[in-house]
Amino acid sequence: AQSVTQLDSQVPVFEEAPVELRCNYSSSVSVYLFWYVQYPNQGLQLLLKYLSGSTLVKGINGFEAEFNKSQTSFHLRKPSVHISDTAEYFCAVNREGGSYIPTFGRGTSLIVHP
Amino acid sequence: DGGITQSPKYLFRKEGQNVTLSCEQNLNHDAMYWYRQDPGQGLRLIYYSQIVNDFQKGDIAEGYSVSREKKESFPLTVTSAQKNPTAFYLCASSIWVTGNQPQHFGDGTRLSIL
Numbered sequence: 001a002q003s004v005t006q007l008d009s010q011v012p013v014f015e016e017a018p019v020e021l022r023c024n025y026s027s028s029v030s031v032y033l034f035w036y037v038q039y040p041n042q043g044l045q046l047l048l049k050y051l052s053g054s055t056l057v058k059g060i061n062g063f064e065a066e067f068n069k070s071q072t073s074f075h076l077r078k079p080s081v082h083i084s085d086t087a088e089y090f091c092a093v094n095r096e097g098g099s100y101i102p103t104f105g106r107g108t109s110l111i112v113h114p
Numbered sequence: 115d116g117g118i119t120q121s122p123k124y125l126f127r128k129e130g131q132n133v134t135l136s137c138e139q140n141l142n143h144d145a146m147y148w149y150r151q152d153p154g155q156g157l158r159l160i161y162y163s164q165i166v167n168d169f170q171k172g173d174i175a176e177g178y179s180v181s182r183e184k185k186e187s188f189p190l191t192v193t194s195a196q197k198n199p200t201a202f203y204l205c206a207s208s209i210w211v212t213g214n215q216p217q218h219f220g221d222g223t224r225l226s227i228l
Binding site: 009032034036041042043044045046049051090094095096097100101102104105106107 | 118145154155208210214218220221222
């Protein structure tokens with residue numbers, strides 16, 4: 001079985017400040033990892049994904065994430081946020097050779113203040 | 115452009131009524147999914163389908179039913195047996211090959227009780 005924990009339900013930050021959204025996973029086998037963003041009253045959009053190779057993954061809108069196997073983490077970062085980054089962010093994991101149904105975290109609400 | 119279309123955007127259900135949420139995709143994806151989203155609870159899987167004429171229950175299938183008669187379409191019926199149907203419903207699709215494929219989401223249907 002696999003599980004995902006997003007450690008912060010809400011992260012408030014001022015515009016142009018850096019931000020980190022934390023995601024930890026649990027799995028006994030290799031995993032694939034995803035970050036999605038959800039704007040109000042919309043569906044989820046893929047931000048970035050880690051499948052293999054380089055542990056630093058770059059995504060859309062200036063976001064990046066680092067896969068850390070020893071700490072079973074996949075934290076999302078952005079060096080300077082904009083008001084338009086205000087949204088809900090979901091981390092998801094799927095096991096290699098698993099059921100192809102990803103497990104989602106509960107989400108982190110990023111609130112960017114002017 | 116390829117994508118997933120959910121309709122209607124807003125839906126109201128009367129007591130004892132069944133309602134059907136539409137989901138259509140033109141991405142030529144084999145797999146389709148229905149999720150329920152409640153505040154602070156992330157995404158919970160209702161049903162999924164790997165191929166036409168086959169579907170599987172997810173974690174919270176009670177009170178819901180689906181059909182998959184065409185590859186492009188995966189409608190969800192919320193039956194009167196679902197006592198707490200008020201939620202945001204998301205439809206998704208993906209390539210069903212391995213767990214390394216991201217999901218593509220529609221913009222959701224918000225269901226409320228009258």
